[in-house]
Amino acid sequence: MTTDDDAREGIGGHVRAARMLAGLTQRQLAERAHVSLSLVKQVEQGRVPASPAFVAAVARALGVAAPELMGQPYQPRTVDDQRVHAIIPALRRELAAYRLPPAVSAPPRPLNALAAAVAHASRLRHSATLDTLGAELPGLLAELRAAAHAHNGHDRERVYGLLAEAYAAAGQVCWKLGHSDLSSLCTDRIEWAAGQSNDPLAMAAGDFYRAGELIAAAEWTGALTFLEQARGRITGLLRRVDEAAVAMHGVLHLKSGLAAARAGDAPASDAHLAEAADAARHVTPGSDHYRLAFDADSVRIWSVGLAVERRDGTEAVKRAADFTPGRTTPRERAGHHWIDLARGFQLHGQRDKALHSLLLARQTSPQQTRYHPQVRETVVTLAEQERRRSDTIAGFARWAGIRV
Incomplete structure (x- = not known):
């Protein structure tokens, strides 16, 4: 967890400390991470924000975990922070107990009731209501675990499909709170449960999350190969004009676009984006x-x-022109859009609009925004770039628990 000085420095301070501990010069780090020397210097000085690709590449070059460079998980600074982070120990226990028989004798609810409970958890996930979701998940996962032992055949496969969905919700809580080790464990659980469900699209969703792990670890080429194979496994479903399969095909292309973008291959990223856009034309809005x-x-x-x-x-600014997320867009996704756009405006040199986008992100999904590392990095570098820090920047920083 971070200290006050770490929080004030941002990612650049963590990179500088880790580099010096490894005995490397800035030039040596740049060569090992395959990034420019000027970028290393600018990030360490807090003059430009560290991108996720930069963090992943530098972490790999230094032999440290990316969250270490981002200072995650962040130290609780308020009672609300403490309440949110207090959900982690119970989740950790349940993730460890995933194959154990139920510890209580009370029978689980009927499958339709369990499906409704998992759907509610997914809605909380989409709203980025981390504290409420995190508090509900351990009990729900335990009940699903009991149901898996209580059923056979198709019903048992259905339970495992629900478990995969619930583990995905748990993974989002862990990731957003900076507990990357638990997020990776959730990915393992998603893959395991999806495999037990005998549902090829649930397994493809597991591939989506596994690719995210590869991308976060700067294994971009491996992620692209893995995602291509994942799309190949659902080709037969696409021929049936199955909307769920088309949507899965599209979202796997989006993940490939992310891997290509972080690898620095803009044409490949745009090609995957075009494939996803084509798939989206065959998917119901709000699906x-x-x-x-x-x-x-x-x-x-x-x-x-x-x-x-x-x-x-x-x-980024050009692509966002005249676009506002629709009412069917989950708040988590819309909030992420405003976070990304804030970074885009900052890179474009429009700092006032960057701050405005951060305020929209806060309004849309406050918990996600408060704990997002790129929000913190954007605020730290905005403050560094301003000779006189505005009251609005200072106020946002105080709200997010950032020392600037």
């Missing part, structure tokens, strides 16, 4: 197959984020 919320608005949001991942703020 949420396998809780991946893929539709045309989702593709538009990803298009902005992919431009930011390439550090092309001008293109």
Whole structure:
């Protein structure tokens, strides 16, 4: 967890400390991470924000975990922070007990009731209501575990499909709170439960999350190969004009676009984005197959984020022009859009609009915004770039628990 000084420094301070501990010069780190020397210098000085691709590449070069460079998980600074982070120990216990028989004798609820409870958890996930969701998940996962032992045949497979969805919700809580080890464990659980469900699209959703792990670890080429194989496994379903399969095909292309963007391959990223856009034309607006919320608005949001991942703020701003997430867009996704756009405006040199986008993100999904590492990095570098820090920047920083 971070100290006050760490929080004030931002990612650049963590990079500098880790580099010096490894005995490397800035030039040596740049060469090992395959990034420019000027970028290393600017990030360490707090003059430009560290992108996720930069953090992943530098973490790999230094032999440290990316969350260590981001200072995650963040130290609770308020009673509300403490309440949110207090959900983690119970989740950790339940993730460890995933194959144990139920510890209580009370029978689980009927499958339809369990399905409704999992759907409610997924709605909380989409709203980024981390504290409420995190408090509900351990009990729900335990009950689903009991149901898996109580049923056989198709009903048992259905339970495992519900478990995969619930583990995905748990993974989002852990990831957003900066507990990357638990997020990775959730991915393992998703893959395991999806395999038990005998549902090829649930397994493809597991591939989506596994690719995210590869991308976060700077294994971009491996992620692209893995995702291509994942799309190949659902080709037969696409021939049946199955909307859920089309949506899965599209979202896997979006994830490939992210891997390509972080690898610095803009043409490949744009090609995957175009494939996803084509798939979205055949998907009902507001669809949420396998809780991946893929539709045309989702593709538009990803298009902005992919431009930011390439550090092309001008293109991000252009792609976001005249676009506002629709009412069917989950608040988590809409909030992420405003976070990405804030980074885009900052890279484009429009700092006032960057701050405005951060305020929209806070309004849309406050808990996600408060704990998002790129929000913190954007605020730290905005403050560094301003000779006289505005009251609005200072106020936002105080709200987010950031020392600037």
